[in-house]
Amino acid sequence: MSALTVQQEPPQGGDSWEGLVRLWEETDWPEGCKVEIIDGIITVAPPPVNHHNYIAHQVHRALLAVVQDDFGIYQTLNVAVPSRSGLFVPDLVVAPDDVVLEDANYIPAAAAELVVEITSRSNAVHDRVAKLHGYALAGIPLYLLIDPHATGEPAIHLYGEPTSGTYRLLWAGKFGETVELPAPFTLSLDTSGFPRP
Numbered sequence: 001m002s003a004l005t006v007q008q009e010p011p012q013g014g015d016s017w018e019g020l021v022r023l024w025e026e027t028d029w030p031e032g033c034k035v036e037i038i039d040g041i042i043t044v045a046p047p048p049v050n051h052h053n054y055i056a057h058q059v060h061r062a063l064l065a066v067v068q069d070d071f072g073i074y075q076t077l078n079v080a081v082p083s084r085s086g087l088f089v090p091d092l093v094v095a096p097d098d099v100v101l102e103d104a105n106y107i108p109a110a111a112a113e114l115v116v117e118i119t120s121r122s123n124a125v126h127d128r129v130a131k132l133h134g135y136a137l138a139g140i141p142l143y144l145l146i147d148p149h150a151t152g153e154p155a156i157h158l159y160g161e162p163t164s165g166t167y168r169l170l171w172a173g174k175f176g177e178t179v180e181l182p183a184p185f186t187l188s189l190d191t192s193g194f195p196r197p
Contacts, residue, residue, distance in 0.1 A: 017082045020085065020087075023042065024042060024087060025105055029044060032047040033046060034047070034076075035089070036087060036126075037085065038126050038130050038131075039086065040085035043126070045120065048091075048118070049120070051196075054195055056116070056118055058193060059144070059189065060092055062189050065187070066187045067094055067185070070098070071096055071113065073094055074092070077090070077095065078106035079106060079107055079108075080108055080109060081109045081135070081138050083137055083138070084133065084134040086130065086131075086134045088109075088131055088134060090131075092115070093116070094112065094114040094115075095107055109134070109140055112135075113142065113184065114140070114142040114144065115144070116145075117131060117144075117145050119145070121149055124147065128145065132167065133166075135167075136162040136167040137162075137165040138162075139162050142159070142182070142185075143159040143160070143167060144157075144158050146194070148196060149197065153175070154174060154194070154197075155172065156173050156174065158179055173191075175196060176194075177191060178191065
């Protein structure tokens with residue numbers, strides 16, 4: 001099953017961003033699906049496959065050793081980027097616990113310290129383009145893109161130092177290599193066990 005895009009006029013009242021979020025919150029989407037707003041369009045993707053979940057689990061496990069006590073590593077946490085008409089659901093996000101505990105269905109993207117996206121066949125272009133720009137524009141310090149569906153062979157890109165809505169590529173490699181995450185994580189992430197699709 002591939003991703004489905006739902007382009008609807010937002011409910012009346014408020015600007016288009018508020019209307020889109022209201023539609024996203026109030027619609028009864030299929031259970032287990034990943035529902036995001038990407039460039040102003042609501043996108044529904046099927047649940048990830050087992051290999052995808054295993055990679056997320058391995059990264060989560062590695063991050064547990066280095067994340068500060070007042071931060072958490074969250075899966076399926078909604079991250080808002082209104083300036084890009086986006087409400088993304090990263091595979092992993094490291095964010096302060098107090099921001100996550102606020103009474104809202106999402107956190108502002110600027111609160112995140114690290115986002116991790118693992119591409120799926122149905123949404124790889126979103127992770128490589130729209131989310132790359134959205135996370136940079138929001139000023140998230142680090143974006144780790146794990147791309148099992150890259151052309152040629154599975155690839156990994158670590159982006160950082162966002163300036164004027166653009167990231168600097170800090171590192172690029174392939175599955176099997178070690179990714180060095182800088183402070184505040186200071187983590188050597190071994191990718192040799194990442195399964196290939």
